[in-house]
Amino acid sequence: MASNLPVVPLDEDVYWADPYPILAELRENHRTAVTPEGIKAILRWDDAEEIKKRPEFINEGLEYIEARGFKPGDPLYEWRRYSIGALNGEDHRRLRGLVNRALTPKSADKVRPVVRQHVRDLLERHADTGEFDVREHIRIVPFLSIASFLEISPAEAAEVGQKMQGGGGDAFGPNVTQEIRDRANATFAVAMEFVGQLVESRRAEPRDDLLTRLIEAEENGDRLSNEELVVLFTNIFAGAIETTSSVMTSMFLEFARHPDQLELLRSNPDGFVRGAVEEVLRFRPGFYASGNKTTKATELAGLQFEAGEAVTTIIGGPNRDPLRYEDPNRFDITRDPTMWSFTFSMGPHFCLGQALARAELQETALAIAAHTRNLELTGESKWLPRVMVNHVDRCPIRYEFVP
Ligand code: HEM
Incomplete structure (x- = not known):
């Protein structure tokens, strides 16, 4: 019974500061847990894999944001109506099929030189002092990469980026406050208006770019509706920046904390x-959790679920499951790279941008290995509490620049 399950203390700062010992205790001793709101939480690798593969566990739709206080007419609510993450079944397959053709590993490779150059520039720009805060400065890298990938001009990218600055991501996290709701609604309202104008301008003057191709894309005679297009484009833009900059920051953080691992990478960059x-x-997933709901009464991980019941997978659980990873709390770049973690989720909603994110992160790692020496942290970093996308408050580093 859910009421007998221990609680994942998502409402306590101590959990967010270092969730892994707490998750380990819950995973090893209880297998599953509940959130403070009573939602069942999956923590083991096998259970997480099963939930994403079983057809009776689908993505949550509008009820996910209704539970966070959003109402019809709110910009974020209207956005979610057409969001790929909230669709299931045939609608989802159709939309995903159309986007998948654009987000292939081959097309992702195009951004590699762009990313390598931006990370090198960032390191060179601060070469005098050899010091900067990665958290503060890294966002520009995934931002310019996605702009280059989407083939929108730097001016258009800067405009949409500025309009989305308020941030909407935390509206999907736990403990959503009125301030978070207001900020998310304002962000999505201006972003959608801007993308709507962008779509109109491409309809009037088609270009050889991704947006024009999406406007023209057809599957079985079916085209994307205007709403779907606007939401999809906003989705790709929003989904690409915060998550990737979170993991890029973690990369600097963990390399600075584990100089032996960075040295190993330098010794054989292509190999490692x-x-x-x-x-x-695996070590620092971008999202803290991934949600589902049931279509019918069912059983999983030793738990009984009612029809329509929500369930969450806390990604730090499967990513550090000792039954899948030997010594899971050790940061070790020599692990088998084909054994993917749960960070991009699995199943029908598996991250559409994973190839692009991986290409960006690989180029960032290669740039750090090639253009820094003696990388170290000059202060403490604190993980922010109650977020959807994991972020540290700051990541101050020092290094010697290698041209
Ligand atoms: C390190 C960076 C990233 C992480 C950690 C990440 C993580 C995820 C996760 C966990 C999901 C599944 C969400 C769920 O349903 O529970 C997802 C879906 C998605 N991601 Fe990413 N993502 C990253 C980068 C990107 C990038 C660069 C793009 C765009 C180019 C992108 C676009 C999407 C889209 C469109 C979906 C929705 C897929 C669907 O519902 O079918 N992501 N991502």
Whole structure:
């Protein structure tokens, strides 16, 4: 019974500061847990894999944000109506099929030189002092990468980026306050208006770019509706920046904390780069959790679920499950890079941008290995509490620049 399950203390700062010992105790001794709101939480690798594979566990729709206080007419609510993450079944397959063609590993490779150059520039710009705060400065890298990937001009990118600055991500996290709701609604309202104008301008003057291709994309005679297009484009933009900059920051953080691992990467960059990126992704997942709901009464992980019941997978649980990873709290870039972690989720909603994110992170790792020496932290970093996308408050580093 859920009422007998221990609680994952998502409402306590101590949990967010270092969730892993708490998750380990719950996972090893109880297998599952509940959130403070009473939602069942999956913590083991096998259970997490099963939930994403079983067809009776689908993604949550509008009820997910209704539970966080959003109402019809709110910009975020209207956005979610057409969001790919909130769709299931045939609607979802159709939309995903259309986008999947654009987000292939081959198309992701195009951003590699862009990312490498931006990270090098960032390191060179601060070469005089050899010091900067990664958390503060790294966002520009995934931002310019996604702009280059989406083939929108730097001016258009800067405009949409500025309009989304308020941030909407935390509206999907736990403990959503009125301030978070207001900020998310304002962000999504201006972003959607801007993307709507962008769509209109491409309809009037088609270009050889991704947005024009999406406007023209058809599957079985079906085209994306205007609403779907606007939401999809906003989705890709929003989903790409905060998550990737979170993991890029973690990469600097963990390399500075584990100089032996960075040295290993330097000794054989081509041999270890994939392992290094997969290890950062496993060790510090961008999202803290991934939600589902049931379509019918069912059983999983020794728990009974009612029809329509919500369930959450806390990603730090499966990513550090000792039944899958030997000595899971060790940061080790020599692990098998083909054994992907749960960071991009699994199943029908598996991250559409994973190839792009991996390409960006690999180039970032190679740039750090090539252009820094003696990388170290110059202060403490604190993980922010009650967020959807994991972030530290700051990540101050010092290094010697290598041209
Ligand atoms: C390190 C960076 C990233 C992480 C950690 C990440 C993580 C995730 C996760 C966990 C999901 C599944 C959400 C769920 O349903 O529970 C997801 C979905 C998605 N991601 Fe990413 N993501 C990253 C980068 C990107 C990038 C760069 C893009 C765009 C190019 C992107 C676009 C999407 C989209 C469109 C979906 C929705 C897929 C669907 O519902 O079918 N992501 N991502």
